[in-house]
Amino acid sequence: MSRTCKYEGCTVDETGVCALERPASTCENRDGALAEAVIGETSFDSSQFPQSGESLGTPVLNRPAIKSPFPSSRTLGLEDLNALMATRYVNVVGILGDPESGKTACLASLYLLVANAMLKGWSFADSRTLTAFEDIARGAREWNNGAPPEQMTVHTELSDDRQPGFLHLRLVRERDGRRVDFALPDVPGEWTQALITSAESDRFDYMKSAEVIWIVLDGRVLASLEKRQGLIVRVGQLAARLNKMLSGNKPRILLVVTHRDQCAVDEVVVARLNNELWRRQIHAEIVEIAPFSDQPDIVPAGFGISELINQTVDCNPNHSVFWPASEHVDGDRYYLNYRRLV
Ligand SMILES: Nc1nc2c(ncn2[C@@H]2O[C@H](COP(=O)(O)OP(=O)(O)O)[C@@H](O)[C@H]2O)c(=O)[nH]1
Numbered sequence: 001m002s003r004t005c006k007y008e009g010c011t012v013d014e015t016g017v018c019a020l021e022r023p024a025s026t027c028e029n030r031d032g033a034l035a036e037a038v039i040g041e042t043s044f045d046s047s048q049f050p051q052s053g054e055s056l057g058t059p060v061l062n063r064p065a066i067k068s069p070f071p072s073s074r075t076l077g078l079e080d081l082n083a084l085m086a087t088r089y090v091n092v093v094g095i096l097g098d099p100e101s102g103k104t105a106c107l108a109s110l111y112l113l114v115a116n117a118m119l120k121g122w123s124f125a126d127s128r129t130l131t132a133f134e135d136i137a138r139g140a141r142e143w144n145n146g147a148p149p150e151q152m153t154v155h156t157e158l159s160d161d162r163q164p165g166f167l168h169l170r171l172v173r174e175r176d177g178r179r180v181d182f183a184l185p186d187v188p189g190e191w192t193q194a195l196i197t198s199a200e201s202d203r204f205d206y207m208k209s210a211e212v213i214w215i216v217l218d219g220r221v222l223a224s225l226e227k228r229q230g231l232i233v234r235v236g237q238l239a240a241r242l243n244k245m246l247s248g249n250k251p252r253i254l255l256v257v258t259h260r261d262q263c264a265v266d267e268v269v270v271a272r273l274n275n276e277l278w279r280r281q282i283h284a285e286i287v288e289i290a291p292f293s294d295q296p297d298i299v300p301a302g303f304g305i306s307e308l309i310n311q312t313v314d315c316n317p318n319h320s321v322f323w324p325a326s327e328h329v330d331g332d333r334y335y336l337n338y339r340r341l342v
C-alpha cells in the first residue's frame with residue numbers, strides 16, 4: 001500500500017502507473033486530497049527560477065565571493081605597485097633609454113643571475129612577477145644547437161601604452177641581511193624619445209617616487225666617433241626634461257652604459273657627459289655593464305650588474321638640511337623670520 005492509495009501494492013507514487021491499470025485520477029482506492037498534498041510537497045517550485053526572457057542565458061549559479069588563491073605573476077600596474085608600497089618600502093627605479101640601448105637586457109640578465117645564485121653579494125628572496133621575468137628572459141634561453149640567439153630579448157611592447165608595467169624583485173644583501181624590494185619598469189625606448197622630443201611626460205609620473213633613475217646608453221654608440229656627440233647632447237636634453245618634470249627635485253642619476261664586452265667608455269666621453277649634466281646642475285655616476293656578452297672569456301655575461309644594484313641601493317641622496325644653521329645677529333627678529341629661514 002502507498003501513502004496515497006488504500007490498494008495493497010499500489011505503484012502510482014513510485015512509477016506514476018496504477019497497478020490495476022486504471023487512470024490514477026479516477027481510481028476509487030486513491031485518497032484524492034492526500035495525493036494533492038504529497039504532490040505539492042515534492043513538486044518543483046518554478047517560481048524560484050524566473051522564466052522571463054531576459055534571464056535566459058545568464059549564469060545559473062552566483063560566482064563565489066572568495067578570490068583566486070594564486071595572484072597573477074605578470075607585471076604590476078600602478079595600482080598594484082601602490083598597494084605593495086603601502087605594505088613595505090619599495091625602491092622604485094626609473095629606467096630611460098633609447099630603443100635597443102639594452103634596458104630589457106639589463107633586467108633579463110639581473111633575473112638570470114639571481115635565478116642562478118650568481119649575483120655577487122645578493123640573493124633572491126621573492127618576486128611577485130616571476131612570469132613577467134620569465135617572459136623577458138625566454139629569448140636568452142632559446143639557443144639553437146648551442147649557438148646563442150641573435151637577439152637575446154624581444155622589442156618591448158606594452159599592452160597599455162599609457163602606464164608602465166613593473167617587475168618586482170626582493171633581494172637580500174649578504175653583507176648585512178638587508179632586504180630590498182625593487183620595482184623595475186620595462187618600458188619601450190620610444191617613450192624616452194617622446195620625452196626628449198615632445199616633452200610627453202605623463203607616462204613617467206611614477207618617477208616622482210623613484211629612488212634612482214637609470215639612463216641606459218648603448219656603449220657602442222658612445223664608442224663611435226660619428227654618433228657619440230649626438231647621444232651626449234640628447235642625454236643633456238633628457239636631464240633638462242627631468243629637472244622640469246621633477247619640479248626642481250634633483251634626481252639621482254646613474255648612467256648605465258651597456259655593451260662593455262665590446263667597448264669601454266673613453267675618458268673624453270665621460271668628461272663630456274659630465275659637462276652636459278653639470279650644465280643642468282645634475283651629478284651622475286657611470287656604471288659599465290654587459291648584460292650579455294659576445295666575448296664571455298674576456299667579459300662574462302652579467303658583468304657590472306651587481307655593481308649597478310649596489311649603486312642603486314647605496315647612492316646617497318642629497319637631502320636638504322632639515323634645520324639650516326645661520327649666523328646669530330644681535331637684535332634680529334628670529335621668531336618672525338622663522339618661516340622665511342627654513
Ligand atoms: N653583446 C651584448 N649584447 C647586448 C648587451 N646589452 C644588450 N644587448 C643586446 O642588444 C639587443 C637590444 O637590447 P634590449 O635590451 O632589447 O634593448 P631595449 O630596447 O633598450 O630594451 C638585444 O639583442 C640584447 O641581447 C651587451 O652588453 N652586450
Ligand SMILES: [Mg+2]
Pocket residue numbers: 103104105154155156187188189
Ligand atoms: Mg626593451
